Amino acid sequence: MFKGVQNRMVSGYLLRDIINKINGIHFSSSEEIHTLSHLYESMLREMRDAAGDSGEFYTPRPVVRFMVQVTDPRLGETVLDPACGTGGFLVEAYDHLAPQVATPEQRRTLQRDTLYGQEAKPLPYMLAQMNLLLHGLEAPQIAYGNTLDRRVNEIGHSERVDVILTNPPFGGEEEVGIKANFPPNMQTAETALLFLQYIMRKLRVAGAPVPGGKPAERGGRAAVVVPNGTLFGDGISAVIKEEMLKEFRLHTIVRLPQGVFAPYTDIPANLLFFERGGPTDTIWYYELPLPEGRKKYSKTAPLQFEEFAPALAWWNIREEGPQAWRVDFAGKRGPPSTPPRRTGSRPRPNAMRASPWASPSANWSRPSARGQWPQGRAASALQALKSAPAGPRAGRQAAQAEGDALYWPIYNLDLKNPHAKPRAGARRPQDLIAAMRAGEGGVLRLLGKSKR
Numbered sequence: 001m002f003k004g005v006q007n008r009m010v011s012g013y014l015l016r017d018i019i020n021k022i023n024g025i026h027f028s029s030s031e032e033i034h035t036l037s038h039l040y041e042s043m044l045r046e047m048r049d050a051a052g053d054s055g056e057f058y059t060p061r062p063v064v065r066f067m068v069q070v071t072d073p074r075l076g077e078t079v080l081d082p083a084c085g086t087g088g089f090l091v092e093a094y095d096h097l098a099p100q101v102a103t104p105e106q107r108r109t110l111q112r113d114t115l116y117g118q119e120a121k122p123l124p125y126m127l128a129q130m131n132l133l134l135h136g137l138e139a140p141q142i143a144y145g146n147t148l149d150r151r152v153n154e155i156g157h158s159e160r161v162d163v164i165l166t167n168p169p170f171g172g173e174e175e176v177g178i179k180a181n182f183p184p185n186m187q188t189a190e191t192a193l194l195f196l197q198y199i200m201r202k203l204r205v206a207g208a209p210v211p212g213g214k215p216a217e218r219g220g221r222a223a224v225v226v227p228n229g230t231l232f233g234d235g236i237s238a239v240i241k242e243e244m245l246k247e248f249r250l251h252t253i254v255r256l257p258q259g260v261f262a263p264y265t266d267i268p269a270n271l272l273f274f275e276r277g278g279p280t281d282t283i284w285y286y287e288l289p290l291p292e293g294r295k296k297y298s299k300t301a302p303l304q305f306e307e308f309a310p311a312l313a314w315w316n317i318r319e320e321g322p323q324a325w326r327v328d329f330a331g332k333r334g335p336p337s338t339p340p341r342r343t344g345s346r347p348r349p350n351a352m353r354a355s356p357w358a359s360p361s362a363n364w365s366r367p368s369a370r371g372q373w374p375q376g377r378a379a380s381a382l383q384a385l386k387s388a389p390a391g392p393r394a395g396r397q398a399a400q401a402e403g404d405a406l407y408w409p410i411y412n413l414d415l416k417n418p419h420a421k422p423r424a425g426a427r428r429p430q431d432l433i434a435a436m437r438a439g440e441g442g443v444l445r446l447l448g449k450s451k452r
């Protein structure tokens with residue numbers, strides 16, 4: 001547990017005093033443990049508010065509680081947080097599952113076979129262990145190491161889980177060796193996108209065998225915090241979202257206001273709720289409003305759980321209103337047989353995999369019918385492309401760009417609230433353009449006078 005942790009307690013006398021005080025705590029007393037667990041959480045909040053790296057360890061408890069309540073893990077399901085930090089999601093999941101225990105066997109299941117986590121940094125890893133111990137989990141199953149240090153195509157049915165609750169780090173970058181653990185067309189250095197792929201691979205498949213139990217009745221489900229950039233990102237981000245919307249059912253996106261994660265970051269964040277078993281047909285959006293008169297949340301005025309009450313009431317009703325709207329993604333995507341792109345444009349990533357020399361899964365160990373080995377086939381294909389006339393190649397490139405412009409915007413999920421009222425003092429785009437032109441005309445007149 002303490003591997004890699006630096007001990008900053010330089011005085012042996014102070015260390016002895018601390019040990020004496022801890023020794024005086026009655027860990028067999030539920031009342032004292034309950035008080036200590038709340039004290040420990042307040043310490044974690046102070047660590048979040050301090051300078052340095054501690055902010056990445058802490059997700060606001062109202063956000064955690066909302067995600068756990070609407071995801072609703074049930075006893076007998078496995079719950080994973082692949083970037084668990086100090087264990088906030090796992091603690092909340094434990095508190096959610098504990099009332100469901102009715103027998104000693106169910107208690108044993110909750111204690112040993114339900115909650116799992118992983119953390120890469122030594123300090124939050126140690127804090128997560130302590131946090132779970134104080135909340136009643138007798139033997140926390142938290143792995144130490146980088147979650148992404150594993151080839152995703154090697155994840156089998158026995159390793160998949162029913163529920164994933166997490167807030168993966170965003171804004172960071174991974175090394176080249178980590179990127180190589182992901183499919184060639186989805187390799188990126190952005191940590192949030194790599195975690196999203198890992199989460200998709202880790203969710204259980206409906207009907208797949210479950211170790212020590214019956215086949216899964218439903219596909220795994222996830223609740224994940226992502227930044228705005230993941231919603232509107234193109235390139236590799238769009239390829240990842242294409243797979244999600246094709247293979248998973250992204251049913252809800254909750255848009256959080258600015259400042260929810262202050263003071264760590266002011267980047268607006270979103271909560272994605274999806275489950276295995278696609279494709280996605282309808283996406284519901286819910287925009288969490290700011291309190292009246294507020295422009296954003298802050299360290300001194302943070303988000304409160306009570307502000308999620310309207311969202312919790314809406315969750316099972318699913319009606320459009322001032323904060324909620326629905327997107328018909330099936331209609332936006334179009335029939336699978338006729339994707340919304342022009343003939344001659346770049347094929348989609350799944351179509352690209354069908355090429356025998358572009359596919360990572362192609363059989364490169366056998367010669368072709370003509371006796372030509374794979375390296376020769378690839379070289380011949382590349383030479384044919386290089387020797388193609390310049391005119392047709394330029395035309396193909398233009399058609400590819402045109403097709404991309406039509407196809408990839410489908411996967412832009414950064415959609416604004418159509419019911420939002422215009423802000424006080426907000427001006428229409430055409431009025432702004434007219435004002436700019438008028439101002440430009442005035443500047444030109446002044447320049448003309450100055451020349452005369």
